[in-house]
Amino acid sequence: MTAMFERLQKPFLTVETGEAYQPVRIAYQLLQPEKLVSAFEDMKCLAYKQQHGNGWDLYWSDELDDLHFESLDSYKKPANKPLRLGGFIIKNSTLYLNLPSFKRACLLVPKLHSLLDSSIISIQKADFINKVFGLGERLPHGFAEIYDDAELDKLVRERIHDYDIIVERCEHAATAEEAFKILADYTHAESRKRLPFAERYEFQEMEGNPEDIYLGFYIFLRSRELVAIRRWFGEAGFTLGDAMDETVEEVFGGMNIDIIE
Numbered sequence: 001m002t003a004m005f006e007r008l009q010k011p012f013l014t015v016e017t018g019e020a021y022q023p024v025r026i027a028y029q030l031l032q033p034e035k036l037v038s039a040f041e042d043m044k045c046l047a048y049k050q051q052h053g054n055g056w057d058l059y060w061s062d063e064l065d066d067l068h069f070e071s072l073d074s075y076k077k078p079a080n081k082p083l084r085l086g087g088f089i090i091k092n093s094t095l096y097l098n099l100p101s102f103k104r105a106c107l108l109v110p111k112l113h114s115l116l117d118s119s120i121i122s123i124q125k126a127d128f129i130n131k132v133f134g135l136g137e138r139l140p141h142g143f144a145e146i147y148d149d150a151e152l153d154k155l156v157r158e159r160i161h162d163y164d165i166i167v168e169r170c171e172h173a174a175t176a177e178e179a180f181k182i183l184a185d186y187t188h189a190e191s192r193k194r195l196p197f198a199e200r201y202e203f204q205e206m207e208g209n210p211e212d213i214y215l216g217f218y219i220f221l222r223s224r225e226l227v228a229i230r231r232w233f234g235e236a237g238f239t240l241g242d243a244m245d246e247t248v249e250e251v252f253g254g255m256n257i258d259i260i261e
Helices: 002-009 033-041 102-115 149-171 176-191 210-232 240-252
Strands: 024-030 046-049 055-059 084-091 094-099 121-129 198-202
Touching: 024 102, 033 046, 084 102, 094 102, 102 121, 102 210, 121 210, 149 176, 198 210, 210 240
Parallel strands: none
Antiparallel strands: 024 094, 024 121, 046 055, 055 084, 084 094, 121 198
16 A cells, blocks of 8 residues: 555656657658658758767757647747757668657657658558656666567557457357447457557558548557556556547547647
């Protein structure tokens, strides 16, 4: 009981713009690598990192100046020293965008889609951490140490496999009611599973409206952030299903899809 009380009094680690620190790594396929550097050079919100040779810092300025962080309380943007939001790096012919929070990912990914030609890069996946960190907690160093690519891919394949089985069962159900029960039971069971420490989100092909795809990404991340925060504050019974219900209500009820508090 004492340990729980201490945790309730102890805030989790946040980034400068107010939201919880939860590392996210976005991976892009390089379609035309020779054009990427030229495109980056034209963006004033990016600064080349000389020491890396293939990295760029991303700042809250110029093209990104209109980003709105409603979770922000007291941070004031200095005009002469813009805040670093994250960074790009190229490794093994893949472009990675490393960010320290879910909200930055949800705001930046759609914005960068509008700024960078889809013929140059194509978004593939997002790897992230399903927990919040204490102020004095020792943090992992480097995304290579945090994420096991083979394990993350295995989790995605297992999730798809399980879903495909449910779809097949629904298609062969004798009645619509039976199909609905199969799907409802599956959804209920999934919502109560323990989330893995690290997880992967795979983006769909950019067919149709990109806003719909990025809205799905927001709902996926927001619900997991809610689970991490609620459990940090002692709500052990708060499930992914509860978080999904809150997020869907937030999006389709109030249409307030911009906030990750």
